[in-house]
Every structure is written in structure tokens, then in C-alpha cells.
Amino acid sequence: MTVQNIFIRCDTGLKKLALILCVFLPFFQLRGRAIADLSILFIGVSFLLHTAFKKNYHCLLRGWFPYALSLWALIVVSSILNGSTHTVMEAIALVRYFVFAKALEEWLLDSRQKQQWLGLSVTLAGVWLISQCWEQYLFGVNIWGYARWKDGALTGPFFEPRAGPPLMVIMFPGLMVYPMRMVQAREPGKKLLALGIMSFLLLTMVIIGQRMPALLVLFGFFLCALLVKTTRVPVILATLSGFVGLALLPFLSPPAYDKLVLHFVQQIGHFSQSAYGQIYMRALNMVHAHPLLGVGYNGFRVHCAEPTYVYGIPRFAPLVAGQDIATGCNIHPHNIYLEIATTAGLAGLALFVCTVLIWWTKLLRAALASRALMPSMLFITLCMLFWPLASTSSLFTERTAGWVFLMVGWGLAQARTTHATATQTTTGTGTGTGTGTP
Numbered sequence: 083m084t085v086q087n088i089f090i091r092c093d094t095g096l097k098k099l100a101l102i103l104c105v106f107l108p109f110f111q112l113r114g115r116a117i118a119d120l121s122i123l124f125i126g127v128s129f130l131l132h133t134a135f136k137k138n139y140h141c142l143l144r145g146w147f148p149y150a151l152s153l154w155a156l157i158v159v160s161s162i163l164n165g166s167t168h169t170v171m172e173a174i175a176l177v178r179y180f181v182f183a184k185a186l187e188e189w190l191l192d193s194r195q196k197q198q199w200l201g202l203s204v205t206l207a208g209v210w211l212i213s214q215c216w217e218q219y220l221f222g223v224n225i226w227g228y229a230r231w232k233d234g235a236l237t238g239p240f241f242e243p244r245a246g247p248p249l250m251v252i253m254f255p256g257l258m259v260y261p262m263r264m265v266q267a268r269e270p271g272k273k274l275l276a277l278g279i280m281s282f283l284l285l286t287m288v289i290i291g292q293r294m295p296a297l298l299v300l301f302g303f304f305l306c307a308l309l310v311k312t313t314r315v316p317v318i319l320a321t322l323s324g325f326v327g328l329a330l331l332p333f334l335s336p337p338a339y340d341k342l343v344l345h346f347v348q349q350i351g352h353f354s355q356s357a358y359g360q361i362y363m364r365a366l367n368m369v370h371a372h373p374l375l376g377v378g379y380n381g382f383r384v385h386c387a388e389p390t391y392v393y394g395i396p397r398f399a400p401l402v403a404g405q406d407i408a409t410g411c412n413i414h415p416h417n418i419y420l421e422i423a424t425t426a427g428l429a430g431l432a433l434f435v436c437t438v439l440i441w442w443t444k445l446l447r448a449a450l451a452s453r454a455l456m457p458s459m460l461f462i463t464l465c466m467l468f469w470p471l472a473s474t475s476s477l478f479t480e481r482t483a484g485w486v487f488l489m490v491g492w493g494l495a496q497a498r499t500t501h502a503t504a505t506q507t508t509t510g511t512g513t514g515t516g517t518g519t520p
Contacts (some may be wrong), residue, residue, distance in 0.1 A: 093135055096128040100190055104488075105199050108207035111484045112239060112248065119480045122182045122487070129185030141188045146440040150180040153433040156426040161378035164385075173379040176478055179487045186491025187498060194499060200492060201456065204256035211249050212257075212286050214239040219289060219335070234337015235291035246292030247475060250299055250466060251485045254306070254459040255492070257283055262306075262455055265313045273316065280320035285327040291338035293346050294473045298466040300324065305462045309449060354401040357409055358473060363402060364410035365420040367394035369428065376427040379478070386411040414476035418468065421477055438468045441490055448497035457500055460493035 103121040110118035133139060141147075154177050161173035191197050215238045218224040230236050231243040238245030261276035261283075287299045300321065307317040331339040353359045368377055368391050377385055385391060387407055393399050402410070415421050423431045445461035467486055475482040 093132055096131065097190065100125045100128045100185070101196060101199075104186070104190055105203045107484065107488060108200075108203050108252070109210075111481075111488075112207055112210070115480050115484070118484050122480075122484060123178050125185050125190065126178045126181035129181060129189050132189060142184070145444075146437045147180065147184050149433050149437045149440070151177070153422070153426060153430050153437065154180060156375060156430040156433065157379055160375040160381070160426055160430075163375065164378035164381055169379050169384075176379070179478070179483045183487040183491035183494065186488070187494035191492060191495035192499070197456075197492065197495060197499070201255065201259075204252055205260075208249065208252035208256040211238050211245055211252065212283075215245055215249075215286060215290055230337070233291070233341050234335065235341060236289065236338075238290070243290075243292060244481070246287070246290050246295030247482070248485060249287060249290070250295040250302075251463060251489060253283065253287070253299055254302055254462045255456060255489070258306070259455050259459050262310065262313045262317075262459075265316045277316045277319055277323075280316060281323040281327075284320055284324035288324060288327050288331065288342070289335045289338050291335065291341050293342055296342060298469065298472060301469065302462045302466050305465055306458070309458050309462065310455065355405070357412075358416060360402070360405055360410035361412055361416055362420060363395070363398045364391055365415035365417070365424050367391040367398065369420075369423045370394045372427060374427045374429055376423060376425050376430060379425055382415050382421070382424045383411075383413045414479075416473045416475075417470075418472075418474050418477050419470050421474075438464075441494065442468075444497045445493045448500040452500045452503075454500070457493070457496050460489060460496055463489050464493055 103124060107118055107121055110121060133142065142151075154173075157176060158170065158173045161170045165173070191200065214224045215236045218228070218230055218236050218238065223229050224237065224239055226239070226241070228237055228241050233243070235243035236245060237243050238249070258280065261279040264272040264276035264279075267273070284299065284303065287296050290296070303317055303321045303324070307314045307321070310317075327334070328342070331342065349356045349358065354363070364386050365382060368382065368385065371390060371394050389407075392402060392407055392410070415424055419431060419434070422434045426433075441464055442461070445457060445464060448457040449461045467489065477483060477486065
């Protein structure tokens with residue numbers, strides 16, 4: 083056996099194992115984040131080995147990847163200037179997420195069948211999440227014996243209230259895609275069933291009791307009605323039923339009503355004095371003090387209590403006066419764009435915005451070019467994930483990054499295969515119609 087044959091067999095074996103890990107990744111994200119992180123690392127390293135073996139380096143120099151690598155380089159440089167050795171090592175390790183997404187786009191999810199396997203896994207993870215939320219709602223505890231959180235939020239399969247964000251990510255590509263296909267059928271019974279499923283999914287998100295995921299899913303329903311015209315009426319009706327569920331929330335789940343409605347209205351009415359308002363102003367003060375490169379990875383958590391960043395912007399001074407310094411501190415700024423700006427400055431923010439715009443553009447073009455629903459579902463998901471006016475978890479913690487970059491890579495792979503199918507159809511070299519399923 084020649085050396086080349088050995089490399090070919092190793093490359094094939096690595097790809098098969100990487101695909102298995104990718105398909106199971108949604109479950110690892112829910113239970114076993116250390117395994118999920120190792121899976122992401124393995125997939126990224128395997129892709130780089132494949133790239134080196136095939137000498138296909140040009141794929142790393144096109145599209146969004148150079149912007150992402152430049153952002154990563156800025157984060158590392160800023161961390162070197164502002165952080166400890168441990169912080170620098172953590173910053174260097176962040177590159178695995180970008181490489182992971184690129185691996186899914188260029189290498190791992192290179193066929194509709196592989197994308198379908200991942201789609202099925204995401205669906206099963208979503209069903210598991212929803213079943214645990216309703217078990218906890220109906221019987222008081224989930225399968226592990228955990229009751230709902232002290233503020234009334236349903237925790238699903240978790241100990242803490244963390245069911246909302248992953249369900250938001252899974253909602254459209256893993257769950258909504260099925261009733262939307264049913265809506266496109268001609269049978270009235272299927273249309274009614276689809277409307278019931280959509281309403282049930284939205285009601286589930288509402289009774290979970292986490293504000294931002296619920297708001298972002300409502301935003302996703304709006305985008306869904308805007309983008310997929312054939313399903314517009316049922317989506318609008320399901321949205322209205324969601325508002326009916328919200329109106330009935332004082333009877334369905336009083337704790338969720340207190341958190342979703344009463345507490346939300348109170349926070350918005352006094353936003354500058356709320357914890358979120360104080361955190362955002364603290365982050366802006368940091369950007370004002372370090373506009374070019376920011377304060378490095380984890381810089382917000384490390385430096386937020388320093389007086390320099392409390393009264394940096396004069397306009398904020400009256401809003402901060404009298405507040406406890408700790409009110410503006412947290413482990414991250416609770417907004418992805420502020421997190422990037424504090425970590426890598428305005429230069430890093432510009433690179434990040436360019437990267438996100440490229441992702442949105444690629445997926446939107448695929449959604450408009452294909453009659454399949456999955457590109458639209460993934461585009462909607464990325465819009466929710468990167469919507470700038472949202473309170474978010476930290477982008478670079480595995481709990482968030484695993485889902486985000488899985489959806490990015492999956493969406494870009496969908497866009498790639500959609501473009502390839504459309505090109506074959508146009509040139510007459512294939513018989514595809516662009517109507518592949520997820």
C-alpha cells in the first residue's frame with residue numbers, strides 16, 4: 083500500500099467520524115458540552131488535515147473566512163496587550179469555531195443527504211426539548227427531577243432556565259419546516275394540522291418564560307411570513323394565536339406572565355436604570371476608552387468594575403450616578419456586537435459585521451433561488467441569532483458558539499449545494515430542481 087493510499091484512507095475515515103460527531107452534535111449541545119467542544123475541535127482539525135492533503139488552500143482565502151480570521155487575529159492581539167497568558171490561550175483557541183463552520187460549508191456537509199441527517203438530528207433534539215418543557219409544566223418536574231426555576235421559567239431538560247435559546251435556534255430548521263411543508267399541500271386537513279403545530283410551537287416558546295428567545299421567535303415568524311409567500315396566511319394566523327396565548331398567560335402560567343410581560347414592561351420603562359442598561363453603558367464606556375482594539379478576550383468581565391469605565395462617556399454620567407458599580411458588571415456585555423466591540427474594538431466590530439453580512443447574503447440568495455424551505459429556515463435562524471437589538475449570551479462560550487456556528491456552517495452548506503444545483507439546472511448538466519428537503 084502506497085503512502086498516498088494510506089492518506090486517502092485516513093482522510094476518508096476522518097470524514098466519516100467527523101460526520102457522525104456532527105450529526106450527534108445537537109444532542110451533545112444539550113447534554114455533554116465538553117464532548118460537543120471536542121467534536122467541534124476534531125471536525126476543524128480533520129478539515130485542516132484534509133485541506134493540507136488535497137492542497138486546497140484557496141478555500142481558506144475566499145468568502146467570509148478571511149474576515150473571520152482577521153477578527154480572530156485582532157482578538158488575539160488585543161488579548162496579548164490587555165490580558166494574561168491564560169486569556170491569550172483562550173483567545174487563540176477561538177479559531178476552532180470559525181474553522182468548524184468552514185469545514186461544514188466546504189467539506190463535511192457536501193450533499194443533501196448529509197444535510198438531511200443533520201436536520202433529522204436537530205429535529206429530534208427539538209422534540210426532546212419541547213417534551214421536557216411540557217413535562218415540567220404539566221407534572222412539576224422534568225425527567226431529572228428538576229422543578230421550574232424560581233422566577234417561573236421552564237428549564238426543560240436543564241437545571242437552570244436555558245431551554246429558550248436552543249429551542250429558538252432549533253425552531254425553524256428543526257421544527258417549523260415540517261408544518262410549513264404541510265401548508266404547501268393542497269389538502270385542507272394538512273393545512274389545519276400545520277396551523278395547529280405552528281401555534282403549539284409558538285405557545286411552547288411563550289410558556290417557557292424567557293423574554294428574548296420568545297421575542298426573537300416572533301421576529302422569526304414575521305420574517306417567515308415575509309419570505310415564504312406560500313405559507314403567509316397560516317404563519318400569520320399562528321402568530322395571532324401566539325398573542326392569544328400571551329393574553330391567556332396569566333391563567334396558563336402566572337410566573338411566565340410576570341416575567342414575560344410585567345417585568346419586561348418595568349425594565350423597558352426604566353431601561354437606563356436596569357441591569358441591562360447599566361451593562362450596555364459600561365460596555366460603551368470601554369469601547370470609548372479603547373476604540374481601536376478593545377480590551378481583549380474576557381476583558382469586559384475582568385475590567386468592568388474599574389472606575390475608568392464607569393464615567394467614561396459624559397452623557398451617561400447622570401444615568402450611572404448613584405448606581406452600584408457592580409450593577410454594570412457581568413461575565414459578558416449581553417449583546418454580541420457590544421461583546422465584539424469590547425473584545426476587539428471598532429476594527430474588530432467592522433470585520434464581524436462584514437462577516438455576518440456575507441453570511442446573510444449567501445443564505446438569502448439561496449432562499450430566493452430555491453423552492454426548498456430549508457435555506458429560508460436557516461436564513462431566518464441566522465437573522466435571529468445576529469439581530470443587533472437583542473440581549474444575548476456570550477458568543478464565544480461553547481453553549482452558544484456550538485449552536486451558532488453549527489447553524490452558520492449548515493446554512494452555508496445549504497447555500498453551496500443550492501447554488502450548485504441551480505448552476506447544473508441552468509447549464510443543463512443536471513436534473514436537479516432545487517427542491518431538496520432538509
